[in-house]
Amino acid sequence: xxxxxxxxxxxxxxxxxxxxxxxxxxxxxxxxxxxxxxxxxxxxxxxxxxxxxxxxxxxxxxxxxxxxxxxxxxxxxxxxxxxxxxxxxxxxxxxxxxxxxxxxxxxxxxxxxxxxxxxxxxxxxxxxxxxxxxxxxxxxxxxxxxxxxxxxxxxxxxxxxxxxxxxxxxxxxxxxxxxxxxxxxxxxxxxxxxxxxxxxxxxxxxxxxxxxxxxxxxxxxxxxxxxxxxxxxxxxxxxxxxxxxxxx
Numbered sequence: 001x002x003x004x005x006x007x008x009x010x011x012x013x014x015x016x017x018x019x020x021x022x023x024x025x026x027x028x029x030x031x032x033x034x035x036x037x038x039x040x041x042x043x044x045x046x047x048x049x050x051x052x053x054x055x056x057x058x059x060x061x062x063x064x065x066x067x068x069x070x071x072x073x074x075x076x077x078x079x080x081x082x083x084x085x086x087x088x089x090x091x092x093x094x095x096x097x098x099x100x101x102x103x104x105x106x107x108x109x110x111x112x113x114x115x116x117x118x119x120x121x122x123x124x125x126x127x128x129x130x131x132x133x134x135x136x137x138x139x140x141x142x143x144x145x146x147x148x149x150x151x152x153x154x155x156x157x158x159x160x161x162x163x164x165x166x167x168x169x170x171x172x173x174x175x176x177x178x179x180x181x182x183x184x185x186x187x188x189x190x191x192x193x194x195x196x197x198x199x200x201x202x203x204x205x206x207x208x209x210x211x212x213x214x215x216x217x218x219x220x221x222x223x224x225x226x227x228x229x230x231x232x233x234x235x236x237x238x239x240x241x242x243x244x245x246x247x248x
Contacts, residue, residue: 002079003086003169004161007148008227010089016097017088020104021081024129027069028077035073045070049125052116068108070127080129086149087133087140090227094143094210107135107203114198131195134177135203141170142207144227145220174200 034041050067054060071077092100111131140147145167153160177196211219222228 003083003149003151005150006086006090006166007150007163007231008090008144009231010093012093014089014092014100016101016104017084017092020088020101020129021084024069024071024077024081028071028074031070045125045127049127050112050116051125052120052122054123055116056120064109064112065105067112067125067127068105068129068132071129072127076128080133083133084129084136087136090144090147091136091139091207103139103203103206104132104136106206107138107199108132110202111135111192111195111199114202115192115195118194126192126195128192128195130192131199134196134199135206137170137173138200138203138205139207139210141166141174142204142211143214143219147227148231 031041031044034044048063048066049070050063051060055063071080088100088104091103094100095103108129108131111134112126115126115131145165147166148163149166149169150161150163151169153162174197177193177200180191180193215222
C-alpha cells in the first residue's frame with residue numbers, strides 16, 4: 001500500500017524538488033555499475049554512506065549529508081522519489097525554494113543522527129533520502145492534515161486505488177516506523193526505521209513556526225484542515241481496447 005498522488009496542487013513550480021529528484025537519480029546512475037560487484041559496492045558505501053560506528057569514532061561527519069543522496073537499489077530510489085514528488089511541491093511552496101532546501105537537508109541530517117543514536121556502534125551503512133523525505137511528510141501532515149491522497153492497495157492479484165485523508169496515510173506510516181524502530185534491530189531488519197521516525201518528528205517540529213505564522217489552528221479552521229488551493233480532480237479515462245469475451 002503506497003501513495004501515488006495527492007489532490008493538493010502547487011501554484012508555483014517546485015524547482016528545488018525537481019533538482020533533488022534529478023540529483024538523486026543522477027548520483028544513483030553514476031554508481032549503478034557497482035551493483036554487479038559486491039566488493040566494489042561495499043567499498044563505495046563505506047566511503048560515502050553513514051556508518052554509525054565510524055561517526056562515533058570521530059570520522060566521516062560529511063556522510064551525514066552524502067548518505068542521503070545514495071540508494072541501495074532501483075526500487076529504493078523509485079519509492080523515495082515518488083514520495084518526494086507527491087509531498088515536496090507543497091512544502092516548497094510554503095517554505096520558498098531556499099527555505100525548502102535548508103529544511104530538507106536539516107531533516108536528512110537529523111534523521112541520520114536519530115539512527116546514529118539508536119545504534120552508535122553499528123557497522124551497517126545507512127543510505128537513502130528516506131529520512132529527509134520523512135521530514136517533508138511530517139511537515140505536510142501538520143499543514144495539510146485533510147489533503148486527499150490516493151493510495152494504491154495491492155493484495156496478491158487484487159489492485160485498488162483508495163482516496164484517504166493525509167492524516168490517515170501519514171499517521172499510519174509514522175506509527176509503523178515507530179513500531180518497527182522498537183521491534184526490529186537495524187542490523188537485522190536492514191531498514192533505518194529510527195531515521196524515518198526521527199526525520200518525521202523533526203520535519204513536524206521545523207514546520208511548526210511556519211504553521212504558527214499562518215495562524216496555527218486558525219489556519220486549519222479557515223480551510224477545515226484541507227489545503228488552501230483548489231483540490232485537483234482525477235478521472236480515469238475509458239480505454240479504446242476492445243473487451244474480449246471468453247468463448248463457451
